[in-house]
Amino acid sequence: MKTVNRVLLCSCLVLLFGIFGEKLQAATFTGRSSTVLEWFDDPGDDRAVPLYEYILLNVLDIDKGGMNFKGYGRFATDISDVVDADSRLYYAYLEKKGLLNSRVDLRFGRQFVITTAGASVMDGLDLQFKNVGPFNFRVFGGGDATYYEAYDKDDLVWGVEVNGLFVQDTLKLGLSYMQKWDESELTKELIGIDFDYDKKNLINVYSEVQLNYLNNVVSYFLVGGKLYKSPRWSMRAEYLYSLPVFTSTSIYSVFAVDTYQELMAEYTYKMAMGLRAFGRVTHEFYDEFSDADVFEAGIEKIRTEQFSGYLAGVYRNDDDGQDLKGVKIRGAWMFSKKFQAGAGANIDVLDRRIDFDNNEDETTSSLLWLYGTYFFTDKVNMQLKLERVESDLWDEYYRGRARLNIRF
Numbered sequence: 001m002k003t004v005n006r007v008l009l010c011s012c013l014v015l016l017f018g019i020f021g022e023k024l025q026a027a028t029f030t031g032r033s034s035t036v037l038e039w040f041d042d043p044g045d046d047r048a049v050p051l052y053e054y055i056l057l058n059v060l061d062i063d064k065g066g067m068n069f070k071g072y073g074r075f076a077t078d079i080s081d082v083v084d085a086d087s088r089l090y091y092a093y094l095e096k097k098g099l100l101n102s103r104v105d106l107r108f109g110r111q112f113v114i115t116t117a118g119a120s121v122m123d124g125l126d127l128q129f130k131n132v133g134p135f136n137f138r139v140f141g142g143g144d145a146t147y148y149e150a151y152d153k154d155d156l157v158w159g160v161e162v163n164g165l166f167v168q169d170t171l172k173l174g175l176s177y178m179q180k181w182d183e184s185e186l187t188k189e190l191i192g193i194d195f196d197y198d199k200k201n202l203i204n205v206y207s208e209v210q211l212n213y214l215n216n217v218v219s220y221f222l223v224g225g226k227l228y229k230s231p232r233w234s235m236r237a238e239y240l241y242s243l244p245v246f247t248s249t250s251i252y253s254v255f256a257v258d259t260y261q262e263l264m265a266e267y268t269y270k271m272a273m274g275l276r277a278f279g280r281v282t283h284e285f286y287d288e289f290s291d292a293d294v295f296e297a298g299i300e301k302i303r304t305e306q307f308s309g310y311l312a313g314v315y316r317n318d319d320d321g322q323d324l325k326g327v328k329i330r331g332a333w334m335f336s337k338k339f340q341a342g343a344g345a346n347i348d349v350l351d352r353r354i355d356f357d358n359n360e361d362e363t364t365s366s367l368l369w370l371y372g373t374y375f376f377t378d379k380v381n382m383q384l385k386l387e388r389v390e391s392d393l394w395d396e397y398y399r400g401r402a403r404l405n406i407r408f
Helices: 002-026
Strands: 028-041 050-060 067-078 088-098 104-115 118-132 135-144 156-166 171-182 185-199 203-212 217-227 233-242 260-272 275-286 292-301 307-318 324-334 339-351 364-375 380-390 397-407
Touching: 104 156, 118 156, 118 171, 118 185, 135 171, 307 339
Parallel strands: none
Antiparallel strands: 028 050, 028 397, 050 067, 067 088, 088 104, 104 118, 118 135, 135 156, 156 171, 171 185, 185 203, 203 217, 217 233, 233 260, 260 275, 275 292, 292 307, 307 324, 324 339, 339 364, 364 380, 380 397
C-alpha cells in the first residue's frame, strides 16, 4: 500500500502537468504542507517515531473555465522502524462545475463519495445533474479503494442518488443506492432514504434510514428533531439504531451481531456571545449487557478574544457496575498574536478514539494533554502536543506530536 500510494500521488502530479502544460502558469495554486513527527510506545514497549509529510494542493481555474484540481496525501516512514507507517493518497481529482448551462458538475479521480446508502473512497467518475425539474440526480462509479491493499479490476463501487427540495424549500427528500464488488462478487447492496424539514427559526425534523438489501435488514436508522424558536435556547432529541454491515465475503457476516440503540435529549442555552451552557441525557440500549444512562452537563466558551475552553461533568450509570463519574475540561489562552497554549483533561470518561489509518480502537478512560501553537507568520506555524493516556488495554503511556504547517 505504501508503494502504491506514493506512485499514485506522484503520477497524479505528473499527469496534471503533462495534460495542461502551459495553462497551469495562469492557474491559482494554493495549499498546505504539514510535516508531522510523532512518538509513542507500542504494546511491546518499543518506541515508534513515525514521520509524515502531508501535502494539500489546490490548482484553481486551470482552463480559465472553472476547472480545478484538488489533491491531498501523505508520505510516511517510521524512523525507528517499529510500526508500518503507510503513505496514503486521500484524494486527487479534477472537477468541472457548471457544464451544460450550469446543470452538470463532474469530478474525476480519487475522491470520497458519501450518500445515505453508504460511503467509499473511489477512483472514478462522479456526475451530478442539477435542477432537473425539482430534482437533482447523481451517478458515480469506479474502483473501490477503501479497504484494499492492492488494486484489482474487479473491486468496484457504484451508486445513484436523487434528491429534491419541496414545500418552499423547507423539505428535502433523498433516495440513494450503492453496490460494492470484490473480485466480481457482490459484497454490499445498500439503499438509503433521508428527509429534512427545516422551518426557519422554529423547528428542524430529520431522519436517515439505511437498508442492507443483501441481508434484508435495516442497518441504520436515525430520527431527530430540534426546536430553536428562540435565539437564546434550543432543544434537540434523537433516536439512533445501528447494526454493523459486513461484506458478504467477510467471516464476520456469518455470525450474529448485536444492535446498538440510544435515545438522547439535549438542551442548550446561550448565555452570552460565544458562551453557552448545555445539558444532555442519553439512554443506551444493549442486547447482551445492561442498559446505561449517561448524564452530561457543562459550559463552553468559544474564543472571541483570548480565552476558549469548556468544563463538563459526566455521570454514567448501569446495573453491570460500569458506573463512571468523570469530568472533561479544556482551556486555551491566546497570550499574544504569536503564541497560544492550553491544557485539558478527560478523567474517568470513556472516549472512543478510532485510528482509521491503522484500524485500531484507542478507547481511553483518562487523557491529559498540553499543547501550544507558535505563529511565525500568518502562513507558518508550529504545533506541539503531549498526552498521557490510560486505558484497560494500555494501562498508561505517553505520546507526543510536533507539526510544522506552511500554507502557500
